[in-house]
Each structure stands twice: as structure tokens, then as C-alpha cells.
Amino acid sequence: MKQTTFTLLLFAVIAMVSCRKNQYDPTIKQYDDDQIKTYISANGITGMVRDTSGMYYKIISPGTDTVIKYSDNLSMVFTVKSIDGQYISADTIANHYDGFAGRIAGNIFPIGLSAPGLQMAIHNILNHHGGMMRLIVPSHLAYGVSGAGSGSISTAGRIAGNQCLDYYVHIISNQDAYDQLVIKNYIAANGLTQMKQDPSGFWYSIDAPGTGTVPIDDNSTITVTYTTTLFNGTVASEYNQVGGRAFEIPDLIKGAQTGLKKYARAGSLLTFLIPSSLAYGKLGTSIPPNTCIKYGVQVISVSP
DSSP: OHHHHHHHHHHHHHHHHHHHHHSOOOOHHHHHHHHHHHHHHHTTOOSOEEOTTSOEEEEEEOOOSOBOOTTSEEEEEEEEEETTSSOEEOOTTTOEEEEEGGGGGGTSSSTTOOOHHHHHHIIIIIOBTTOEEEEEEOGGGTTGGGOBSSSOTTSTTOBOTTOOEEEEEEEESOHHHHHHHHHHHHHHHTTOTTOEEOTTSOEEEEEEOOOOOSOOOTTOEEEEEEEEEETTSOEEEEEOSTTOEEEEGGGSOHHHHHHHHHHOOTTOEEEEEEOGGGTTTTOOSSSOTTOOEEEEEEEEEEEO
């Protein structure tokens, strides 16, 4: 009887071990790799290379000969989406980063959460200023099991747990040249054929010339109505109430100062497209860093 019981137990253990061998039980790295391969195949993505960390990438432009160091300050534009399609952030006006290459992991949206894969890939794979790449980061090098953001998995703006991320990344090597390209694309997309470029770099149109005779200079106080808009349509600031708002010229951004002094009088209605260096630069508060702006202004009065 004892021998029979032992034999039955032995067969049961063998059966369990055999069943276990036939069951696929991947590690998180294997799981991520399976998910990425399926995503690449389902979306017809070609030319991707897998690195030793498990990230997949494609260099779109290799950039300049200048190698990126962690101590370098980077200006970066990016898009990102989770491979389940539930989180998509494709707005290259909002998705700007300006800071040290070694601080990217703690600063990319969502703010304060670590996505170390992106930082690693910029330093180890792209590795050159001016470069562009597509990058798929496995979840264990992104936001891990917890994901990012608050709320349930279906909450807008939330990245679910164990989600691999698909990035496009462009490291800007010449911000002025990039801004001019952005402005020209905006002009073409919106049919703004009346815009002219000022030698200082901003673009302008005089929509109404005005009738005032007092010139605007650094000592002037002007009363205006205005709207400051990002190129994605977001209104950053405005004042359009009757009677307008008074400003001293030195308190305005550089592009507005120069444009108003050169082209405006009382009664003028103007539109400016201003590159980031003549707007808010790298401040990155309510306006993302290195952002071009549209500034529409009507000058009500000028006081010397």
C-alpha cells in the first residue's frame, strides 16, 4: 500500500513538473520584449534595432559630431505614446525640454516621475547633438508596474502599468534655426502670406497702420489690447477689455519691444510671430521652454 501511494505521488510530481515546463512564464524583460515585437509587427514598423538593454531604436538623423555629455544642456522636442494606444502626447509645441542631459529622467512628463530609458538612450544611443530617433522603451525602463499619472487605467493623461513607450526625439542643436523653421511651417499651414521677416528674427504684419504721430521708444507707455497664443492654439495670456491695459515698453518681451517701436503708432493693429529667443526663452513656466509665440496687439494710445 505504501509503495502504491509513493508511486502515485511520484507520477503526480512528474506530471506537475512536465506541465510547468510547457507553461510560458516570462520575466518582465521577456514580457516587455514580447509586447514590443508584437507592436512593431502589428504597426508595420521597420528598421528598428534592439540594444542590449531591451530598447528598440531607429536613428532618423545622426546629428552633428558633438557628443552628448550628461553635463550638457539640451533643448529637446519629443512625442510619446504608450503601445496600448491609451496615452498619446503628440503635441511638439507642448512637449519641450530644456535642461541637463543627466536630468531628463526626473523631468519628462509626468513631472517628477522617472523614465530612465529615455535618458539612457539619448546618452548611449543617439549620443549626438542635433540627432533624431524613434525609440521604444520597455516598461521596466519607463514607468514600471505603477505607470504614471493618477486615476484609473482609463483616466485621460494616465500611463497604465507595464506599458512600453514609443518616442520620437529631436535634440535641437541650433535653436534659432529650428525656431525659424517652426515659424515658416506655421505661416504655410495657416496661409499667413502677408507676414514679413524683420532683420532681428521675428515676423510681422501690419493689419492696420494707425493714425498716431507719437513714436514709440524705450520711454513710452502704451495702452493696448493683446492676445499671446502658442502655435498649438493655446492662449497664454490676453487682455481685450475696453480701454486696454497700460505697459511700459521695457516691460515687454524683446520681440514685442522691437516690433512696436519700429512698426506701431496709436491705432495700429499688428500680428507678430516671435522666435523663442525674442520671447520667453528657456523660462518654461506657463509657456514651455524654447517656444515661439503669436502676439496680436492693437495700440490704443501712446504716451511719451
